[in-house]
Amino acid sequence: MISLDECIEKKAIQRFIQGPSQVAESLLKARELVEEAKKNMRIGSYNSVIILAYSAAFTAARALLFRDGFREKTHECLIAYLRVRHKELPEYLINQLDHFRSYRHGVLYDVGFRPTVDECKEAVSFAEEMISTVEKALFNKTK
DSSP, X not given: OOOHHHHHHTTXXXXXXXXXXXXXXXXXXXXXXXXXXXXXXXXTOHHHHHHHHHHHHHHHHHHHHHHHTXXXXXXXXXXXXXXXXXXXXXXXXXXXXXXXXXXXXXXXXXXXXXXXXXXXXXXXXXXXHHHHHHHHHHHSOOO
């Protein structure tokens, strides 16, 4: 697991002045992606479900970085940032983000990886929870 300090040192977490203007668009995109995941679930495109559900959760989580005036260059560094700078997010949710990051990697790079229906349902449910939790964190907390 990479540390936030390593991410900053490697410039994988950087200041991003335009970040706050990206928050609303990130949330909108996250909602679109989770809806696409649900459509793919209905037609049995399970690889797509995993990719879209993870992307929805990732895009929602990025909204927190954007609000803080940062952007990430790696998925792992987004997770490291959340662990240190956003303690209001439940740890299990950040762990699930990391878990589905690995699943997404499996879909894209492991020719033998086949997600199950239950894994896809879990991914969509997780993405919806992540979006909802991020929205609460954004709008119930002032910086």
